[in-house]
Amino acid sequence: MNEIFDRVLMAARKLGASDVHLKVGRPPIFRIRGQLRTLKDVPAMNSDVIETFAVNIMNQRQHAIFMENCEVDLAYGTEDGFRYRVNVFRQRGTTGMVMRIIPSTIPSFDRLNLPARVRELADEKRGLVLVTGITGSGKSTTLASLLEVVNVNHPAHVVTIEDPIEYMFEDKRAIVNQREVGFDTMGFRGALRSALRQDPDVILVGEMRDHETIKTVMLAAETGHLVFSTLHTVDATETIARIVQMFPHEEQIAVRLQLAAILRGIVSQRLLPRADGRGMIPAVEVLINTPRVQEMISDMHRTHEIVDAIKEGANPYGMVSFDQSLTNLVRRRLVAYEVALAASSNPADFELAFRGVTGGSGDDDVEFEL
Known part of the structure; x- marks a missing residue:
């Protein structure tokens, strides 16, 4: 069968x-x-x-x-x-x-069409790095490529907690221990607490699913570890709001201050079909936690300003907004204009930059001999 x-x-x-x-x-x-x-x-x-x-x-x-x-x-x-x-x-x-x-092999970072600034997050010594997006947006692949950067370049102990294990790592400069929920551990929270006693340098938590897991992830980042994780959120602003909202109201001010201190960056992805028909390509929003962004995370009345901070943060911080990423993809003829317009955060503004650019479409069925 x-x-x-x-x-x-x-x-x-x-x-x-x-x-x-x-x-x-x-x-x-x-x-x-x-x-x-x-x-x-x-x-x-x-x-x-x-x-x-x-x-x-x-x-x-x-x-x-x-x-x-x-x-x-x-x-x-x-x-x-x-x-x-x-x-x-x-x-x-x-x-x-x-x-x-x-995929049977971990794709190299250079093949993923991600901004170079994202790769630098793998060289952080401590703090929290989040990769966000809807299901199927390539979060696991981006995380795997970043961990492979660590694996190749740093003599570190990496502990992953996954449900299930997806990419399989081979030890290079790093030692990589992968734990699968249901086989190697009974749950994310227990495995994460245990990981803190396993002399880790880098921890990957496959998904921050609940309040206790988020709380422990933040503690791990605060106590000198580099922690990677994911959330099913569409952009940096929503990601910060989601984390804060997972805590009781009376704890949220403290959580904002803690998050502002430990966050290193948020990478949010949307996968789009390539204009040449050769698979998918990511549009990426990159938030780097600068002193200005720290203030916006700490103050609930300023968090909405993060969108502008990203747009204005290309130099020297390497930030990029979704619409800036989409503009770049269209200009490089990697994504059709109509596809980019539909995926843009502000279609009216995006349309002004690209009047008259068009793309194509495909069939609904495919043929293959089983």
Whole structure:
């Protein structure tokens, strides 16, 4: 049974898909360059096939979680060395699955089309670095590339806490210990508290999901560690607001002061289809925590000014706003104007700069021989 799905996943990789959707009554559906595409001439999948595959790739604990919660996250590896982040869930009484394809090698930072200033965040000695964006915006890939910069260049002890482990690191100058929730630890909070007793230099927390995890992450950054993590927020201003709002009202002033002191930078991403059709490319907002930004984080009445600080912070700090990033991508002919306009933070202002630039579109279906 797994051989059928391995062929589906091989087809997805060859077509450059980022995700595979498996739903009863439909053939496999791939997300390619941000668009959902249906495989032509492939029969619909029935419930027995999908459910059997789902059960086969779960261990006993994951199956128990699925039976209790009707959903579970896990990682799946094929014999040819490829890995997938999997969510199995129930919908309308049947089992469904979405599988995120994890590249077999960690992409070098230079291949990601990210601002050079982002790479420098990996050279920080302590503090908090956040990578934010919606699901599928490339957060995990950016974090992996930054950790690989640490791995190659610094004799450090790196501890990662992930759910599940995605990219696999090989020790270079650094020692990298990767802990997977559900296999190596029971949860983010406990693993993070334990990590502080494991002589770490750098800690990666896959996601700051709750108040206690955020509190411990901030403590780790405050006590001399470099901490990387993610949030599902769209930009720097929302990220700061989300962190503060996770705390009781009476603690929020202190949290703002603490965050202003430990934050090193926020990288927010939106993935867009490339104009040449060769995959996706990130538009990136970069906030660097300068003394001016520290004041804006500390004062709730000035946090909205961060947007202007980013726009004005290119020199000498290397900051960039989303619209500045999009403008650069259009001028370099990497993203079509219409795509950039739809993704811009201020479409009216963005439109003024690019009147008359146009782009193209693609088909809904793709062909591949399984």
